[in-house]
Amino acid sequence: MTTTRGRIDKRQAILDAAFTVFARDGYRPASVDTVAATAGVAKHTIYNHFGDKQSLFRAAVSALADDALTRNLAAVESLRPDRDPAEALTEVGRKLAECYCDEKSWALRRLLHAELASMLELQDIVRERATDKVNDALADRLARLALAGHLRITDPAVAAEQFGALLTAPFDARSRLGTRKIPAKELAEVTQNAVQTFLRAFGNQ
Amino acid sequence: MTTTRGRIDKRQAILDAAFTVFARDGYRPASVDTVAATAGVAKHTIYNHFGDKQSLFRAAVSALADDALTRNLAAVESLRPDRDPAEALTEVGRKLAECYCDEKSWALRRLLHAELASMLELQDIVRERATDKVNDALADRLARLALAGHLRITDPAVAAEQFGALLTAPFDARSRLGTRKIPAKELAEVTQNAVQTFLRAFGNQ
DNA sequence: TTAGAACTGCACCGGTCAGTGCATTCTACT
DNA sequence: AGTAGAATGCACTGACCGGTGCAGTTCTAA
Structure with missing residues (x-):
């Protein structure tokens, strides 16, 4: 054909x-x-x-980054502003955690970390093509939650950044950069903690 | 001599x-x-x-990790439980941020990320010799702040982890893994945001 | 001063690997 | 059937690098 x-x-x-x-x-x-x-x-x-080898590397990494972007965006966009914020945030947190702790995601971040010196542009490409977009999308959703009266947020971008931080940093630490797989129970615990703290800071009662 | x-x-x-x-x-x-x-x-x-080359690498990385540990511990231990918590947390946050964003710290984390596959033990060594100790020390200090009636904390370890997360994750994102140096203004801003959110979640009024 | 240890400079081995050249085979389209 | 472009197998080069051997030099401690 x-x-x-x-x-x-x-x-x-x-x-x-x-x-x-x-x-x-x-x-x-x-x-x-x-x-x-x-x-x-x-x-x-x-x-x-x-x-050559470098172009192959770039192509492979870019392909994976695109893949990761779509999955992350899907997770964020499942956040509906009309639902109970605790429930909604927990669900999107769980989904984001799943994306973040995926085997390929770890590998991708490892490769980017390792080779950033030799290919600086790759950094920028991936970051603006994936990380930033996810953050923006999350900020949008949080803004709508705030507008619906469920959150008290002054800067949605900062709130999004911090929600992500509360999720990802503990995973970085606990999984030893992806070499130890985090048991489901611990994964739920971290997500729970993140949502709880986030709501204590930005919740409406 | x-x-x-x-x-x-x-x-x-x-x-x-x-x-x-x-x-x-x-x-x-x-x-x-x-x-x-x-x-x-x-x-x-x-x-x-x-x-051989690998032992040299291990020795160099270990030396740097020890160095980083002492500086981080010094930063944490400057947190006095008798002071105003907002001020005290901002200061320790600023010091930790400085440690974290140091050129050598970025390099150290990059090397660990890059070579973790080939030297898994190195991960554990550095983590238990530095990261965990800093977290424990911070948890101790936060517990004393709580005891002094300045914070409402149930689990000091989680609180310490999250305070660290609110600091480090934004730096990771904003500095493109250490390749872009963060201007002092932005550094202060992130620290400010972290302390503010942390206190909204765990502060006492 | 002298013995011994640490250090130096240089050449060398063995292995790995990116990238190329060439002759051959396969596949799809006309 | 025939042809062009894609894919294959294989051999080869040129470069790099970890690690060693050796002969000679410097430094230190007694």
């Missing part, structure tokens, strides 16, 4: 394999040969598609 | 150079030759002192 069917399949297979291998071994130690073997593809094919 | 004077000097010079080079280039790309050149030392001397 599609004239480039085979090509696209290969391209996707390469991207998947690339992220897997880079995430497991790190950028430098990961060899293009390994990526090729994992993708079931000749090394030449990789160079045909992506030019 | 000291019989090993020259040795100790070399050792320290090597550790300093090692951290500098590792922080700049990353563990893998950094070559032992570069470290030797930066330290003004023969490559052999490095191998005499540290055995």
